[in-house]
Amino acid sequence: MEWISYAYGKNHYEADPELRDLLRHFWPGAGEREAELLAWGAYMGREVYEAAYHIDQDAGPELVMHDLDGNRVDRVRLSPVQREVLKRLRPIVRPPYEGGSWHHHFALGYLLADGGLYCILTITHQVAYPIHKYAPGLASWKERVLYGEAFGATWMTEIQGGSDLGANRTVARREGEVWRLYGGDKYFASGAGLADVALVTARPEGAPPGPKGLALFLLPRLDREGRLNYRVRRLKRKSGTRAVPSGEVELEGSEAYLIGRAEEGIYYTLETLTVSRLANAIAAMGISAKALLETRERVRRRQSFGRFLADHPLVRYDLLDLSVRQAGGLALALAAVEAFDRAWHERPPYGEAYHLARFLSHLAKNRTAEHSAEITRLAMELFGGLGFLEEYAVARWHRESLITPIWEGPSNIQALDLLEAMQKKGAHRPFLAWLEARLKGRGEEAEGALAAARKTLDRLAALEPEAAQFSAKTALRRLADAAAVAGLLEASATAGPRYRELAGLYARRFLLGEDYPPEALGARALYLPEGGA
Numbered sequence: 001m002e003w004i005s006y007a008y009g010k011n012h013y014e015a016d017p018e019l020r021d022l023l024r025h026f027w028p029g030a031g032e033r034e035a036e037l038l039a040w041g042a043y044m045g046r047e048v049y050e051a052a053y054h055i056d057q058d059a060g061p062e063l064v065m066h067d068l069d070g071n072r073v074d075r076v077r078l079s080p081v082q083r084e085v086l087k088r089l090r091p092i093v094r095p096p097y098e099g100g101s102w103h104h105h106f107a108l109g110y111l112l113a114d115g116g117l118y119c120i121l122t123i124t125h126q127v128a129y130p131i132h133k134y135a136p137g138l139a140s141w142k143e144r145v146l147y148g149e150a151f152g153a154t155w156m157t158e159i160q161g162g163s164d165l166g167a168n169r170t171v172a173r174r175e176g177e178v179w180r181l182y183g184g185d186k187y188f189a190s191g192a193g194l195a196d197v198a199l200v201t202a203r204p205e206g207a208p209p210g211p212k213g214l215a216l217f218l219l220p221r222l223d224r225e226g227r228l229n230y231r232v233r234r235l236k237r238k239s240g241t242r243a244v245p246s247g248e249v250e251l252e253g254s255e256a257y258l259i260g261r262a263e264e265g266i267y268y269t270l271e272t273l274t275v276s277r278l279a280n281a282i283a284a285m286g287i288s289a290k291a292l293l294e295t296r297e298r299v300r301r302r303q304s305f306g307r308f309l310a311d312h313p314l315v316r317y318d319l320l321d322l323s324v325r326q327a328g329g330l331a332l333a334l335a336a337v338e339a340f341d342r343a344w345h346e347r348p349p350y351g352e353a354y355h356l357a358r359f360l361s362h363l364a365k366n367r368t369a370e371h372s373a374e375i376t377r378l379a380m381e382l383f384g385g386l387g388f389l390e391e392y393a394v395a396r397w398h399r400e401s402l403i404t405p406i407w408e409g410p411s412n413i414q415a416l417d418l419l420e421a422m423q424k425k426g427a428h429r430p431f432l433a434w435l436e437a438r439l440k441g442r443g444e445e446a447e448g449a450l451a452a453a454r455k456t457l458d459r460l461a462a463l464e465p466e467a468a469q470f471s472a473k474t475a476l477r478r479l480a481d482a483a484a485v486a487g488l489l490e491a492s493a494t495a496g497p498r499y500r501e502l503a504g505l506y507a508r509r510f511l512l513g514e515d516y517p518p519e520a521l522g523a524r525a526l527y528l529p530e531g532g533a
Contacts, residue, residue: 001050005393006297007290008049012111013041016289017529018327019110021495022487026334027103037107043088044111049393051085052114052243056396061245063193063235074232076193076245082117089117093125094146097132102341103334106282113286115400116243119407120151122279123191127152127199129275130216130268133347134260138218141197153191153198154272155219155249158184163413165201165269166211170251172202172258178224179204179217179258184251192232192247196221200251201269204262215265216272217256230254240399267348274358277365277408278340281333284372284404285326291379291397292326295319296528298383298394309382310528318382319527320505320516322375327499328506329371331487332480336360339434355427356434359418360483366414367480369404376401415472418479419460428457431479438486445507446489452511453482481510501526 001008013019023030030037059079067073078086089112095104105125112118124145131142144150161167170184181202191198198219207213223229233248260268299309299319309315339360343353350358376398380387387394405411421427435453439446456478460468488503501523508514520526 001053001393004391005049005053005294006301007045007293007393010045010293011038011041012045012049012290012293013037015041015045015293016111018323018330019107019289021499022327022330022334022491023103023107025491025494026338026487027101027107029101029103030107033104033107037111040108040111044113048085048089048112048114048117051081052117053393053396055079055082055116055243056240057390060242061194061235063232063245063247065232072228072231074193074228074230076235078194082243085117086120089121090124093121093128096344097125097128097142097146102278102337102344106278106334106337109279110282110286110289113283113290113400114243115241115283115287115403118279118283118286119190119241119244120194122276123154123195124150124152126154126272126275127197127218129272130199130259131218133271133345134264134268135218135257138257138259141218141220145197150196151191151194153189153195154276155186155189155198155200156269156273157186157188159187159248160185163409165214165266166209168201168203168214170200170202172204172215172217172256174204178255181217181219181251181254181256184230184249184254186249186251188236188246189232189249190244190246192235192249193245198249199259199269199272200256201265202251202256207262211266212263214269215262216259216268218259219251219254219256223255239402240396241403264348270358273408274340274361277361278333278337280404280408281329281336281361281364281368284368284401285330285333287397287401287404288326288329288372288375288379291376291394291401292322294394294397295322295379295382300528313521315382316521316524316527317516318378320520321509322378323527323529324502324505324509324516325371325375327502328481328484328488328510329368331491331499332360332484333364333368335483335487335490336364350425352430355421355425356430358425359421359427359431360434362414362418362421363476363480363483365408366405366411366476367484369401369411370477372401372404373398411473411476415476416469418476419468419472422457422460431483432457435482435486438490439482442489443504445485445504449482449485449507449511453479456482478511481506485511498525498529 061076092108128142145152171182200219201214231250235247302309339357343357346354439450456475485507492499
């Protein structure tokens with residue numbers, strides 16, 4: 001790896017000033033975990049960086065459908081490297097369930113960043129989440145996914161509906177002590193063949209149509225008799241996230257266990273989606289951080305036209321854009337994590353704190369994915385032709401970033417969910433109060449961001465339903481940008497003046513639509529900070 005990556009062998013926590021600075025603000029307990037974060041950053045920069053590249057290029061999961069005796073097993077075969085890495089990574093799923101913080105889990109997930117490996121861990125702890133809150137009778141499964149060798153998964157999407165969960169056709173029928181699921185075709189099933197237990201949505205017989213008729217079930221791989229409880233039709237070939245096996249799962253008479261109350265199933269489902277949307281936001285910025293780490297080293301080492309790349313004004317412009325996007329996206333993601341950490345124990349019907357957390361999760365999920373895709377694309381461009389070659393590390397990060405706008409609901413779904421949260425839950429009111437607390441009286445850029453958010457919310461409220469949907473994606477982006485500015489300004493109180501400057505540049509570029517000022521050319525600390533790559 002040392003010949004194909006500048007980031008290999010570096011401590012990925014130590015070399016990431018944006019993470020160190022912003023994490024200390026949003027997670028006061030980060031200082032107590034400094035030794036752990038440093039050790040984790042060293043592990044991510046060497047063994048995991050190399051293992052993830054190897055799995056992606058040479059050793060992805062393979063589906064084994066039958067054993068030697070002809071029995072259907074539908075299990076994936078992992079390389080020994082992936083099995084060992086997953087064993088060492090598994091503890092990151094535990095902190096929230098041991099009285100710790102969600103910041104702790106997400107900081108470790110950010111440093112991991114590999115979309116496939118992190119997806120396996122995310123869908124595993126998502127199984128623990130609704131059991132922890134709503135199904136204490138199934139606690140043995142929670143213990144297995146958190147502390148045992150069991151892997152989990154979340155299978156919601158079906159072939160005919162995609163993101164439209166209300167179109168799910170899987171039927172749940174109560175038969176004695178268990179429920180059985182029929183007619184299920186879970187078409188994008190991450191963890192297929194790896195999971196020992198999965199969360200699935202199904203409609204109990206007699207339940208109303210649409211998403212409110214869905215209940216949430218726990219589906220073990222094996223039934224009570226030890227027989228295979230569902231079938232994996234095939235694994236899918238993907239552009240990225242190759243470490244996680246994604247496939248198609250068929251449910252026909254599969255035993256399952258109801259989680260909580262059937263009529264509240266859609267709420268439990270959306271809660272688990274909120275967790276994974278936050279993971280998506282954190283992973284998006286973690287992926288772009290890897291590309292930025294490679295790029296900052298590249299521009300310091302590579303020469304063209306008699307100068308180092310970092311000395312060319314146009315390259316400095318690109319570096320500034322990368323740094324503004326990275327800092328803004330990370331501040332937005334961590335602000336959303338902070339809000340969720342305060343509210344995740346709430347149950348339906350939720351209060352304002354949870355509605356704020358959900359609102360921020362939509363903003364963060366969508367905008368971080370956009371920033372990640374652009375950061376990784378520009379990183380490839382700054383590498384030139386080498387950036388397009390699969391043999392070098394930087395090319396993979398763009399492939400990995402391109403799933404983040406799609407997973408857990410693309411931008412259209414995030415915009416529609418945001419509208420629903422506003423119209424039915426009034427979630428924009430606590431969000432506006434959150435913004436005002438961080439922006440009011442904080443200078444011209446802050447006031448401009450606050451004014452942009454107010455104008456956006458007022459305009460949405462005045463539109464007819466169809467027109468509001470038509471404008472919702474633009475509103476989603478503008479509200480996210482206002483929140484990113486708020487997060488950066490809030491963090492600047494402890495993270496330092498660099499983040500106030502980055503907040504001003506972010507507001508100027510993404511809210512006011514103006515270019516970066518020429519005087520930023522000489523502000524090298526903004527785009528090549530000390531302590532970076």
